[in-house]
Amino acid sequence: MSLPVAAPTHLTPAEYLAWERKADFKNEYLNRAIIAMSGASRAHNRITVNIILRLGNLLDDLEYSLYAGDLRVRAGGADSYLYPDILVVCGPARFEDDVFDTLLNPAVVIEVLSPSTEARDRGEKFAQYRQLASLQEYILISQDSVHVEHYLRQGPQWLLTEFRDIEDVLPIVSVECKLPLKHIYRHVAFPDKSEN
Numbered sequence: 572m573s574l575p576v577a578a579p580t581h582l583t584p585a586e587y588l589a590w591e592r593k594a595d596f597k598n599e600y601l602n603r604a605i606i607a608m609s610g611a612s613r614a615h616n617r618i619t620v621n622i623i624l625r626l627g628n629l630l631d632d633l634e635y636s637l638y639a640g641d642l643r644v645r646a647g648g649a650d651s652y653l654y655p656d657i658l659v660v661c662g663p664a665r666f667e668d669d670v671f672d673t674l675l676n677p678a679v680v681i682e683v684l685s686p687s688t689e690a691r692d693r694g695e696k697f698a699q700y701r702q703l704a705s706l707q708e709y710i711l712i713s714q715d716s717v718h719v720e721h722y723l724r725q726g727p728q729w730l731l732t733e734f735r736d737i738e739d740v741l742p743i744v745s746v747e748c749k750l751p752l753k754h755i756y757r758h759v760a761f762p763d764k765s766e767n
Contacts, residue, residue: 584649591652592670597641600652601695608654614714614759615683619656621757622681622712622750626659629748635678636660643673644680647699657681659746661705676705678745683712697722701729707745716761717752 582590587600597608611619623639630637638658645652645667652673659679667673680700682692692711700706709722709729719734719741734741734752741750 584652587652588667588673591643592672597654599654601691601699602647602650606691609685609687611683611685612714614761615656615685617757617759618683618712618714618755621755621759622657625750625754626657626743626746626748629750630659630746633746634662635746636664638674644677644700644703645673645675646696647702651696651699653696653699655680656683659743661745675703677703678705679708679710679743680706681710681712683714685714708743710741710743712755714759717756719752719755 582600582603582605584600584603587598587605591598591600599606599608619639623637626637636659638660640654640656642658643652643654644658655677657679658674658677658681660674660676661678665675667675682688682696684692697709700709707724711720711722713719717735717737719739721732721734721741722729723732723744724730737753737756739752741752741755742748743750
């Protein structure tokens with residue numbers, strides 16, 4: 572096992588990509604700053620698996636590709652390279668180069684919110700993703716309570732719809748499917764708020 576190498580502090584996008592491809596752990600490159608990725612909680616993993624299983628079945632044999640976790644997205648021009656939790660591509664996937672590990676055209680990006688990443692997911696990362704012409708939907712999912720935020724592109728604007736009831740159904744418009752929240756949160760135990 573090799574020891575982790577400290578992230579360089581100032582890299583060009585090309586230098587980051589070359590360095591990241593050799594790294595033993597994932598690092599995002601957000602507005603030219605390197606951010607180490609940490610592990611995910613049990614709830615975060617459960618929600619991600621639930622969505623992948625459900626979407627995988629719904630999108631089977633259609634003109635969509637579903638990716639999770641380890642596929643990087645170039646966003647904001649070349650200022651940022653990000654690792655979303657789940658991606659959906661409509662039509663052929665386009666990649667930055669022949670290594671096929673950096674996607675250029677996601678239609679749907681789904682992030683499961685963690686305490687350490689929530690502010691970035693809502694702010695800086697969403698700002699970078701919005702610059703992708705291909706992106707039609709950005710979905711944020713809480714792991715601590717039933718709460719899904721769905722941003723849908725409407726021309727130059729983004730329409731926000733929130734879902735807070737376990738019986739709600741999340742429409743994913745660009746891939747013409749619906750995802751019941753009871754499937755998203757299947758086998759997820761929430762923290763007991765009364766203990767606080």
